[in-house]
Amino acid sequence: MLTLHCPHCGTLAAETELTAGGEAHLKRFGPGSDDDSFEGYLFMRENPKGVHFERWRHSYGCGKWFIAARCTATLEVFGTYPAQSSAPPQHIRDAITARRPGWGWRDLA
């Protein structure tokens, strides 16, 4: 029963108010993309024990999507930020580095 801070409406939302949306920061590949790129976009997912970026929707609350940076092993939440972000903002990366020096995720570090 997680709680996540919704960056849109500012409430600390309970897990029953949220919908999980899987891995964040996927780049969509559409028509014209090669098979490998499309496969990567549609199917290939990170499954880390540690730092992860996930999409969540405050579905019973303000209805907005956001991204949570959290640790899958300890459930520590490093921060949340609006889904309208193509990469984690610097303050989130700094927060992760402070807690998990040397972390890496896909091509981020």
Added chain:
Amino acid sequence: MAEARAMDVVVAPAAPLGMITLRGDLAALAPVCAAVTGAAMPGVRKAEVSGGRGIVWMSSDEVLLLVAPADVAGALAQIGTALAGQHHLAVDVSDARAAFTLTGPAAREALGKLTPTDLRPTAFGPGDARRSHLGQVAAAFWMAQGGAVTVVCFRSVADYMLELLRVSVAAGPVGYA
């Protein structure tokens, strides 16, 4: 089973409300919202409501406008005119929603049986609005200056909501004020 104690709260369907969902840039919407409802644009998670008119903050780009039911069509026209050429969405949702009021000092506790929202007075008081779930359905609710709470849910689950609130109240106080 013995007769259930009632809590010190009365649950009732709210007087009919004209309701408009308005989406757009909230700052830009403020003047016409004020013109239509007589209320100032509420802050985040706040409600500016009195006498069945007002504005409830729903999300960063959405408010719920409350007007008299007879005034909805006029308000929509007024909004359309005022926001012409400006990206927005205004729809009448008066019939899509049901509203209930909880009046009495135990309103907070009756809701506490149903929602994970933090309802401590330090977290939720007069003028505050929240969206969450009550039991198994989505709901928005706000507290008026006197402490009465208005609950809004979808029309199709109005019976469920009324029964949920009724059972919550009939089961008696928790004694956790």
Added chain:
Amino acid sequence: MSTRLATGGRLIDRARAVDFTFNGKTLRGFAGDTLASALLANDQMMIGRSFKYHRPRGVVASGAEEPNGLVNLGLGPAFEPNARVTTTALFGGLTAESQNHWPSLEFDIGAINSAFARFLPAGFYYKMFIHPRSFWKHIYEPFIRQSAGLGRAPKNRDADSYEHFHAHVDVLVVGGGIAGLQAALSAARTGAEVLLIEQTAHWGGRAAVDDPVIDGTPAAYWIKTTLQTLESMPNVRLRNHMMGAGLYDHGYALAHERLTDHAPATPGPRHRLWRIRAGRIITATGAIERPLSFAGNDVPGVLLASALRDYIVNYGVSAGDRTVVVTNNDDAYRTAIALVQAGLIVPAILDARPQADGPLVRQARDLGIRVEQGRGIAKVQGRRRVTGVAICAQAGEGAVLEEISCDAVAMSGGWSPVVHLWSHCGGKLIWDEEQAMFRPDATRPPLGADGQGFVQVVGAANGHLRTGAVLADAADAADAAVLADAADAAGGEAPVAQDAEETPMAPVWLMPQGASLKLRQKMWLDFQNDVKVSDVQLAAREGYESVEHAKRYTTLGMATDQGKLSNINGLAVLSSALNTPIPQVGTTTFRPPYTPISMGAIGGAARDALFQPLRRTPLQDWHEAHGATFEPVGQWRRPYAYPRAGESTHDAVIREVKNTRQAIGLLDASTLGKLIVKGPDAGRFLDMLYTNVMSSLPVGRCRYGLMCSDNGFLIDDGVVARLSDDTWLCHTTTGGADRIHAHMEDWLQCEWWEWQVYVANVTEQFAQIAVVGPKARALLEKLGGVDVSKAALPFMHWAEGTLAGIPARIFRISFSGELSYEVAVAAGQGRALWDRLVAEGAALGAMPYGTEALHVMRAEKGYIMIGDETDGTVIPQDLGLDWAISKKKADYLGKRAQERSHMADPERWTLVGLETVDGAVIPDGAYAVGDGVNANGQRVTIGRVTSTYYSPTLGRGIAMGLVLRGPQRMGEVIDIPRLDGSIIKARIVDPVVYDKAGERLDG
């Protein structure tokens, strides 16, 4: 015998006698008794039978850890099995029955298992019931089912009510002993909001029994004044009868409050499940005394030393006149002293330690009690009741030195901290060698959202067994808990306590340490499930080295008490058998709830009308009043058909179809999803969502559209109407409204967030009524107000106007193949419109029809239904819907996916109609088979049936199905087996079997 003493009993009110019944006998106790103490007071030592061997069982403990004292409680609608007598408060009229025996507690046929015990070792079931395979279904399984389960399942509906409550607090303190009281006090003094909960009716825990001196006063006085202080603090809430059931992520805790179990006449819910979100959690859950493993330690009359003391001090009840105390620590001497002070006889204290000479030992000796050191019990005598003990040297193999007659044994193998809550959420343990116990490792706590520990364990639960240390620990932890939140005030000094010095305990896992197999086969670890020392040793020999495996093989700790008494003793035996240190063997996983909580509490108020929300359309009352039968569609209940008096549902469907095709049918279509999509980029957005082009749809027109996931699969369909230059109305399926709304928001917020589009779900703003059939136009014209002529409102157009005086939007769309209008009005006016349609339509033959008639008619027209023709693996091309897929668009969701080689494979099963040769109706879910067999030797499947109905229009069965190269095999007859193996012959035909030219709907 066990009896009520003439004096004593701090919790009972001797002025208030309470009558209750046990196995039909009326017995008498006092207000304040537990069922356990009241039974003991009536010499009812034997209370039940064990699970496997049906051995006689009596209470062994006095609290939540009790494994034996389980009864069927209450009658009829108040019946509950497996009620624990030690935690059941006595009340007038209580009715209890013992469990797990037949025909009676005293004489039990099942006890014959005990005679065969040596043939029923650990793993017996696994070894015995595997061969021959054919015996399983008719011999072994019925046998196992017969012997499975403890207590009876309730037959009646539960008459009680239950509820949930959500609470948010700064600090939750679990456990109302002196550690919990002190922790709550310290935390509260810093200004934090504190909730202190206690599972029993009483505060003070063990200190109230043993009454050490705190701050120069008796503990009882300190408890009373501390409680008064806490009650006077506005930031403190105290609740008893409330157990901390489980701790979860991010400061979430569940607590189970028993409101009326002790007072059944009280109105209100029986149990309340608290869902607590706490900033910090302090668990002060105490410790549980461990049994000792000696032969016959399960005979009724053998109790934990602390429990025996509790019964004397709290209830004025003695378990026996002559009690032998056997121990490996000083604390059990308190029991001996209490017994003697109560005027009872303690023939001997058998102390397994070679030497012990603390103040408690000296006090016992001074009272004239015989203290034997280095001694243990070789064997308990008696079957249904202790009659004596045989003494042996602890260091030896069990040679009997002496026999002592007694009727009770008080045993103490040391104490195990209650670390359950700490462990529920990932807190780690360390092995405390000196006290032979697992206790919380403060350096590895459960972590909260901030990555910091949010749980602290204090007092005995933290391994502190002496009063002074308990109080200091509690005060420190509370300070730390609150200071971590940067409060500046401290919680004050810890009180000073004096209790007797104690000599160290010595771990004793076998008594005597060299016990023979014969003795080990009589040493119980798990009293309820009948797991003995010999069973765990056998498991180890058979290779069950992991404690989790050994647990499941032997069932150690799997009873309703979840091993509160047995786990540590069992893993010590396993550790010794494996020759591996205890900490390396480790513990099994602690899982919530701490003790069983009621199913009712878990469900809360969600029963009857509140079991799940049922969504009602504006016309639901009418449907119910007119005899509709309903089918669930999501949380809606849509009318399936409207059978008339004397008419079967099937006949009603046939009538409704025929009537709609010949006259007029009325359908409540309000549940269809209605999403408004508006903005400068709305057209572009819809072109991405639908497979065809929506941006080109002229205002006033409607277009059918398909929506796919980006994986290419069809997820929804519906008619889109363009309302204005920048506004579209998208109809979704009934089940799709919320899902597709979320789908739109997802893409708008997470992918195309710069596009200017707003979406609103207006599904419930409107009542929508389909007026269908050749006379539909005539009916709407009768209502008047809107020109619905073919010229003014052609097929796939919509119009706005005032119909019968009601503002309406009318869509000329059809899902039946007939002339059809869907009329949308404000939900609040839906009933008025419906009533007018029914009234004015009567003369034209209008009748309502349900979803089954809708299905039949759409199937006759070959229209697909999401969820029938689709199942998440079907792309539009499989359904012959290429006409609804734009070839011109550069992109839409699913386009790239549909270009994959597998999606373009000509071998994909494709939609066709199926016409049975003999007119039969194909069963739902049937498969079509071809020639040959697959790798598993099964007949090759070449297709499956997606929709199948009896067509009243054609007078025979019709179906649609996905068939290998279906469209190229028109006219071919294929085989479709029924479940009984018989074959239905079906011809592959065009899915459209009614009005292929579409003249009727375009009429």
